[in-house]
Amino acid sequence: MADDLTGATDVAAAFGSAGLRVGLFFGGIDDDASSADLDVVVVGLKTRTVPAADAVSAALAATRALIARGCAQVFFKYCSTFDSTPAGNIGPVADALATELGAGPVVFAPTTPVQGRTVYQGHLFVGDVLLSESTLRDHPLTPMTDARLPRVLAAQTVHGVGLVDLAVVRTGSAAIEERIAAQAACGREFVIVDAVDDDDLDAIAHAVRNRPLVTGAAGLAAALARAHAAASARGRAAVADDTADRLTAAGTAAAIAGSCSARTREQIARWQESGPALRLDPVRLPDSEALAQDALAWYDGARAEGPALIYSSAGPGELREAQEALGAERAAQLVEHALGLVAAGLARRGVDRLIVAGGETSGEVIRALGIGHGRVGAEAAPGVPWIFADQPAPMALLLKSGNYGDSDLLVRAAEAHRVH
Incomplete structure (x- = not known):
């Protein structure tokens, strides 16, 4: 299970990379949906930034549903940047799952x-810089x-936190x-x-x-998938x-x-070079329904030009302006709700291939569309697979974490004949 929906698609792609058959459930397990033909069930929750007690409750419910379906191992997936605060939610959820499953020592490996x-001597790196020196230091x-990481995790958990360093890892699984x-x-x-x-990771x-x-x-x-099953080239081709x-x-x-990540803003800039795009401005119009209505009216006029992009992503300066004017929490909720309403409006207008950037945004879009589960397809970029839902209406979805994908990903995903 993953603590946001783009994390769920990321981990679903990782298991699928070994030729395993993967199904993805949004928000929880749909009791009416069969998983008999699946090797892996992925549950995408929206618990990364909710109160810790709510995250624990949702994770325990999902775990119990997975165990009831015969799950042999629970994998709790969080962001590779260990996104969390001293209040949680990685530590509190892991505490609860360890108790529920009677698990012994629990490994944490965001690499x-x-x-x-990557992680070296317990320090998380983003490329060649420490996490604390990357753009993640300004995450809203x-x-x-x-x-x-031992210090970050220790602030969130009742358990003691240790480290297995790289020198031990390089001597093999028995030493680990x-x-x-x-x-x-x-x-x-x-x-x-x-x-x-x-x-x-294989070790x-x-x-x-x-x-x-x-x-x-x-x-x-992905390493666990390789450990559990031999990769099937024919399965991947299918x-x-x-x-x-x-x-x-x-x-x-x-x-x-x-998403306000630097990579998503690059992808938006690339889109704007060739396609219509509209930015929602919550400071100008601090009302979710009004923002969505304006955006959909704009879309009705712009759709003849080709696939259109509607976004709320902002640079650090614009983001601070919105947070100062509206409050950080209200600003985030306002634009996410507006984007969910936009997604529902686009679906009513016949959009059946929807590309979404941002974990919180993806969660709101899935909720607004009423999608419960889907089948995992091929990746459009590493960690970004297509998801195909049949209910309540056929829809191809690409749910992209903010920092994922090359600068052309959004444009490429909008083109029907370009499949990767």
């Missing part, structure tokens, strides 16, 4: 090399100002298991594990493959073929962006 996220909801056990014997049952590449996955609870980001999920067919059928595309 995801394909996204440039979960500013990450400390790169030392021994060090985890030694840390637990000293009262440190939550253990950060260093990793800088896929070989490190970690082999060490924890039989544990009832594992936590990490998509890099470790997924790609099915994705191409479904995207060709989904002929009307539009994009919505709420």
